[in-house]
Amino acid sequence: MVKGKNKASNKINYSKTVSINNLSHFYGRNENKKQVLNNVNLSIQKSELVLLKGPSGCGKTTLLTLIGALRTCQSGNLTVLNNQLNGASRKTRQKLRRSIGMIFQGHNLLRCLTAEQNVQMGSDLIKGLTYLQRREIARNWLSAVGLEEHYKKLPSDLSGGQKQRVAIARALSANPKLLLADEPTSALDSVTGREIVTLLRKLAKEQRCSVFMVTHDPRISDMADRILNMEDGKIFSTHSELV
Amino acid sequence: MGFVVGCVVVYQILYSDVTDHLPEYATLLAMGYKLNSLFFVVAREGFLLALFGYLPAYFSGQILYSIIRQSTRLPIIMDADKTILIFILVLIMCMGSAGIAMRKLVDADPAEIF
Numbered sequence: 001m002v003k004g005k006n007k008a009s010n011k012i013n014y015s016k017t018v019s020i021n022n023l024s025h026f027y028g029r030n031e032n033k034k035q036v037l038n039n040v041n042l043s044i045q046k047s048e049l050v051l052l053k054g055p056s057g058c059g060k061t062t063l064l065t066l067i068g069a070l071r072t073c074q075s076g077n078l079t080v081l082n083n084q085l086n087g088a089s090r091k092t093r094q095k096l097r098r099s100i101g102m103i104f105q106g107h108n109l110l111r112c113l114t115a116e117q118n119v120q121m122g123s124d125l126i127k128g129l130t131y132l133q134r135r136e137i138a139r140n141w142l143s144a145v146g147l148e149e150h151y152k153k154l155p156s157d158l159s160g161g162q163k164q165r166v167a168i169a170r171a172l173s174a175n176p177k178l179l180l181a182d183e184p185t186s187a188l189d190s191v192t193g194r195e196i197v198t199l200l201r202k203l204a205k206e207q208r209c210s211v212f213m214v215t216h217d218p219r220i221s222d223m224a225d226r227i228l229n230m231e232d233g234k235i236f237s238t239h240s241e242l243v
Numbered sequence: 244m245g246f247v248v249g250c251v252v253v254y255q256i257l258y259s260d261v262t263d264h265l266p267e268y269a270t271l272l273a274m275g276y277k278l279n280s281l282f283f284v285v286a287r288e289g290f291l292l293a294l295f296g297y298l299p300a301y302f303s304g305q306i307l308y309s310i311i312r313q314s315t316r317l318p319i320i321m322d323a324d325k326t327i328l329i330f331i332l333v334l335i336m337c338m339g340s341a342g343i344a345m346r347k348l349v350d351a352d353p354a355e356i357f
Contacts, residue, residue, distance in 0.1 A: 065354045068273070070273060070353045070354040071354050094272075094275060094277060094278075095275070096275075097273065097274065097275035097353075098274075098275030099275075100275075102273055102274065104270070104356060106356075108266065108267070108270040108356060110267050110270070111267070121271070121274065122274065125274065125275055125276070170274075174274070174275070
């Protein structure tokens with residue numbers, strides 16, 4: 001009976017993109033050991049746009065990097081796209097990252113590549129496509145983010161908002177199932193910031209992709225499906241209840 | 244001696260290039276690219292350095308040989324054996340330096356770019 005119950009609870013929930021149970025994370029060793037995440041519990045459903053807010057140093061970025069399979073999970077359970085990340089090998093995490101789109105605060109576009117080539121770096125990760133097909137995908141995504149006239153421009157010739165759009169196109173061009181964004185609107189004015197999040201929301205719904213966004217920007221709060229607050233390594237809902 | 248100096252110079256070029264582009268390599272790792280494919284980029288860079296360093300050196304060497312031959316009447320010839328041997332040495336020099344510079348790539352931590 002107990003065995004059957006355990007079996008049922010171990011079943012993978014395919015409607016959840018991310019499932020976190022009692023996740024804790026530490027930096028440093030011995031007396032310098034500092035806990036940054038404290039028994040975090042969280043789940044993100046398919047096509048959901050979740051915002052995570054909180055003061056600097058509360059553990060937001062650490063959580064983002066753990067979900068993005070960029071760090072090894074130390075304690076607790078972390079399942080991303082049905083991949084258990086506890087004790088996952090470097091190869092498993094690298095493969096998983098191909099299904100996760102990432103948008104960085106500083107764009108992180110490759111300086112020597114044009115907008116089209118930067119986006120193509122994302123579509124290059126899709127197997128079985130020819131060069132022309134990958135270029136077509138890159139151009140389609142650049143058109144989708146409104147940059148059809150800027151294919152051949154280098155990042156240095158683009159404005160902050162345009163660079164962020166290229167970064168979004170690059171993240172989406174690999175057909176991700178989960179999109180992680182760290183302060184994607186922090187360097188943008190309010191109009192461009194809202195445009196970017198509207199675009200992200202629209203594209204995410206169309207692609208059935210979940211979006212998890214770390215932000216301090218209050219101007220985009222009304223656009224989220226759910227807002228979470230983080231403090232001292234713990235997650236609270238918008239009404240300050242522990243999740 | 245020239246071989247050793249060449250190794251040091253090429254290593255310095257590749258090492259500083261990898262260091263300058265470390266955030267970009269880390270971004271590629273975060274996107275899901277394999278570390279091996281980044282190693283391949285550095286190896287290709289080493290190969291191109293060897294090739295494009297060798298070609299002008301070959302032609303200027305030929306011109307120099309010709310000048311010396313005409314002015315001294317000595318039978319100095321850059322034959323195919325020497326040409327191939329020097330190219331192989333240049334290739335070993337550049338690829339060896341690229342191999343050492345690749346160690347820096349392991350420092351590219353994708354978690355640090357967030």
